[in-house]
Amino acid sequence: MAMRRKGDLPQKLCATCGRPFTWRKKWEKVWDDVRYCSKRCSGQRPKKPHS
Numbered sequence: 001m002a003m004r005r006k007g008d009l010p011q012k013l014c015a016t017c018g019r020p021f022t023w024r025k026k027w028e029k030v031w032d033d034v035r036y037c038s039k040r041c042s043g044q045r046p047k048k049p050h051s
């Protein structure tokens with residue numbers, strides 16, 4: 001795959017807002033489990049029934 005952007009850092013799409021976010025140092029141990037771009041998004045759900 002030709003992924004040569006921003007110093008070859010991997011990217012994912014946020015499960016909540018759908019925006020791409022880039023690998024960060026703080027995620028190096030848990031990158032496989034990271035699904036959200038921020039704490040804010042991790043506290044939300046893509047489909048919320050009723051709040």
Ligand SMILES: [Zn+2]
Pocket residue numbers: 014015016017018019036037038041
């Ligand atoms: Zn997000």
